[in-house]
Amino acid sequence: MAYYYNAEAFTAAGLPTEPKAVGELVSTWDGYKSVAVKAKAAGKFACDDPGLLFYYETWSKGFGFYEESDKGLVPDIDNPLAKTAFDRAMDFQGGGLCANAQAYSNDWNSGLSRKSIIGFLQPPWVGGAGLQAAAKDQAGKWRVATATPDGFAAADGSMLMVPKTAADPELATKVAIWLTNANNQANGYVKNGLFPSTLDTYQAPEFTAAQPYYGGQPVASTLAAISKDAPRILKGADTDSINAIFQQAIRDAATNGQSASAAYTAAAEKANQQFGK
Structure with missing residues (x-):
């Protein structure tokens, strides 16, 4: 904050x-x-x-x-x-x-x-x-x-979870990991102000750039x-x-x-x- x-x-x-x-x-x-x-x-x-x-x-x-x-x-x-x-x-x-x-x-x-x-x-x-x-x-x-x-x-903030009833929990987990990778979290901050949970994002050029x-x-x-x-x-x-x-x-x-x-x-x-x- x-x-x-x-x-x-x-x-x-x-x-x-x-x-x-x-x-x-x-x-x-x-x-x-x-x-x-x-x-x-x-x-x-x-x-x-x-x-x-x-x-x-x-x-x-x-x-x-x-x-x-x-x-x-x-x-x-x-x-x-x-x-x-x-x-x-x-x-x-x-x-x-x-x-x-x-x-x-x-x-x-x-x-x-x-x-x-x-x-x-x-x-x-x-x-x-x-x-x-x-x-x-x-x-x-x-x-x-x-x-x-x-x-x-x-x-x-928000979090992603895979329910026990998921039809394909392995695929759902892969999607969750992809959504929260450093590149996507950097873009999420630039576009919507969503602060990243992945520490590697702190080094991303999109994240550190002048706004x-x-x-x-x-x-x-x-x-x-x-x-x-x-x-x-x-x-x-x-x-x-x-x-x-x-x-x-x-x-x-x-x-x-x-x-x-x-x-x-x-x-x-x-x-x-x-x-x-």
């Missing part, structure tokens, strides 16, 4: 534009908040989805709402890491610093097209295909920061560095469902006026009722 921003819009908002300088600013939550505050003063948003800030903070700590025990993986919903992440996201939400627009939604696409959303923290497939589809006319103006708040994070949409920045190299330093995340069967409850509570707080404390308590109770030990 990385921080994507429109350099031209950052200039207009009185913010730095070089990836290194922006990276230094957003490398802490206080620094990122200062960017969001300055963007808001210019009538813009440097954050799209406050719910994703929660997701990012938990995953940058390797936390997936589970812990290991003598019984295997068990839910760990009330971990202080979740409360810290929730409070960070609510701090942005409460200050009106995020557009409250989820990636690929109409509000998100419109915000990018109208240049009201000028920066966001997202994974590569959003900053790749999603951004470039919503903001076609902004080619050459976007950049990717070289640092992100309080550490790096990497979300998991015109990002003003000639070799964005993949930045993303590769983040992926190498991001912690592993301990996930269980219901990690994503638990995460979704907290994320939705943060988004809903924008309209229902709940305090951070009340919103967190309600979300934790709901998560424990549905997925607790």
Whole structure:
């Protein structure tokens, strides 16, 4: 996951534009908040989805709402890491610093097209295909920061599996191996922003090349560095469902006026009722 921003819009908002300088600013939550505050003063948003800030903070700590025990993986919903992440996201939400627009939604696409959303923290497939589809006319103006708040994070993605009922499992396996070879994964990144799982792809010329949409920045190299330093995340069967409850509570707080404390308590109770030990 990385921080994507429109350099031209950052200039207009009185913010730095070089990836290194922006990276230094957003490398802490206080620094990122200062960017969001300055963007808001210019009538813009440097954050799209406050719910994703929660997701990012938990995953940058390797936390997936589970812990290991003598019984295997068990839910760990009330971990202080979740409360810290929730409070960070609510701090942005409460200050009106995020557009409250989820990636690929109409509000998100419109915000990018109208240049009201000028920066966001997202994974590569959003900053790749999603951004470039919503903001076609902004080619050459976007950049990717070289640092992100309080550490790096990497979300998991898609995977290929061959079911036991496959008519020809050997052929299916060969197809899966071919689809995920270094060359095809390099092309998948260039065309759709799909970040590769095959490490050999990191050396592919298509992957390391300068990208015109990002003003000639070799964005993949930045993303590769983040992926190498991001912690592993301990996930269980219901990690994503638990995460979704907290994320939705943060988004809903924008309209229902709940305090951070009340919103967190309600979300934790709901998560424990549905997925607790």
